[in-house]
Amino acid sequence: MARVRRWLVVVLAAVLLVSLPVAVRHRPGGGPPTRPTAELLARVQGSGDVGWSGRATSRGSLALPSSDSFATLGQLLGEQVDLRAWWRSPRSWRVDRIRSTGETDTFRDGGGQVRWIFESERATFSPVSRIRLPDAVDVLPATLGRDLFQGARLDELTALAGRRVAGVDAVGLTLHPSGTETTVDHVDLWFEPATGLPLRVDLYAKGADLPVLTTAFTDLTLDAPDPDAVRFSAPAGVTLAYEESTDVAAAANALEQLDLPVSVAGLATRDGRDPGAVGVYGRGPTTMIVFPLRGSVARPLREQLDRNAGTTQTAAGTLAPIGPITVLLTRLPGRGGGFLLAGTVTPETLTAAAADLQEQP
Template sequence: MTTRRRWALVALVLAVVVGVPTALRAVPPADSDVAAADLLALVRGAEGRAWSGYVETQGTLQLPTSDDFDGVAALFGERTRLRAWWRSDDDWRVDRLLATGESDLRHDDGVTVAWSYERSEAELSRDPAVRLPRTADLVPPVLGARVLRGIGADDVSRVPSRRVAGTAAPGLRVRPPAPQASVDHVDLWADPVTGVPLRVEVHTSPTGPPDFTSAFGDFSREVPPASVTDFSPTATTDVEVEQVLDIADAANQYAPFRPPGVVGGLPRSSASAGAVGVYGTGLTQLVAIPLRPQEAEPLRAQLRTAVGAADVPGLPAVRLAVGPLGVLVTGQDDEGAWLVAGTVDAPTLERAGRDLLTGTRVVGRR
């Protein structure tokens, strides 16, 4: 055999070995005959189940931002790469993979550690009642569980199966039952064995691409070892304890306000008993955060310059819709404000702003 023919044979073998798995992944899976209600029950039963894998999220939501909200804007407006290990809802680790290293979140027994190995810094914090979104909220199993809150069998239907992370995953379409929702539908594909959501797509319109996607690139049903989620700082790691996690937590703890029990026709969640109000559930939910003037003004200025922003008639507020997310900031220049944001339509958002301005109580003062 000549050298050329020998190398041609090697190349052919490599093409077969490497190409077969790729080809198998590309073959459309046979559709599952599982009923929508049964698939809904399977996915619901997977909440809190162990898993691990590589996840990518892709957002198209270009949100107005300020220093206090930069992280949130990046999560929903960019591509994010994550490696995650989930032993339970109270024992997990999610690493955000960056060009210069990684940024880790580790959670155990109600305490979360934000750890930067490269900078040798770690921040420990309790899990507050109210906080801004973080990477761990956007992995498919967690996002899928949130989507299904308040959803019944009449709100779901089947969509064709899809191959996700090498798995033939049956699909479920979820439509919000509340008329105030700005989301048209969410498509979800789940592991047929465990019910763990493998891919979640959020759609504002009936057709067209999703506004936000979270999907596994690889997935394991095995329980990750405890050593993977354990926080073991090096001798040189600077560990600090944070009493306030973010601006939402700070407002909830210290702002002297109590928002109304109902805004925009949505009832307040029992989990939000402080100054920050969380209203509605699942796909029809909004949050109201009181802001001081120094926090409100930069955000208000950003909002006013955004494409599509509009003043609200009869209300000192500016409003913007970005995909399924509505954002409203009340008040005039140099004033404090209510930041109202959520997956609700414009009339609900505006009504919520009015309800907050007329129904909020001031507490702790005589």
């Protein structure tokens, strides 16, 4: 489930290098390059149950299309993101996004989550969906690094010199995705060697000299936090509301009467399961999301994409590159909506995927 629900962090993230104070904390260190082994890779991939607490920082610069349905996503990836988090397991955590005007706190407890905007008098409970848009938890280096290395093969890894990250002598590995359909050149990952916990992630697009995505811890405690630290307790005067779906992707997956194929454009689903109305395909940093948009969402999004200087109208639909990301919005005849296909894949891959979708009954 964790592999699937973070698709758009990879798909729509474009982040600059972290600020200078963070870079100082990340001074070189951590020893010489470590030879990649299956044991090290498995340690990274299985680090979700490692307990920890700390702070992390990333900074986004991607100008996403303006749409009410993706407003939070645009803020998350277009601004500096300062996070404070407590992590017990993938089903038990708390992540606070700290802003100059306040903070937004998200609590995960089993199959449900609560979002509380600190300066408001309202908190919202919703069930956790297998498919959803990314949130602050998904740009944490621990979760993002783990997701990028899921599905990685040992022959795609090379040694990387260690470095000092948040007071830890971190071990480094570089992932070079082997697929020709990807727009990602490589991913540099530094992690705590005993637990495999990712501490810093740099993602490079093809042809780029600097990473297009960086997220890193600035402070870290490698101990499981107390259960009370991740449990929401409504303050006096705060009401708890209920929402059936966390966002437009979760709603589409729950309500649309569609059945996407298990493979498109040669890419299988990330979790190996047969998708419903929403499909997430690929592995590691090569990711593609496919889901239907209703006309009320598709029309304004298409208008925003048309304003992108690189947008072209093709037989498959509206095709727009956004940095290393490629977006294709097709049309559904007679419905006013369309399929949104987006990912760290080439335009040819999205076009082939759209053709595969047309062949579905």
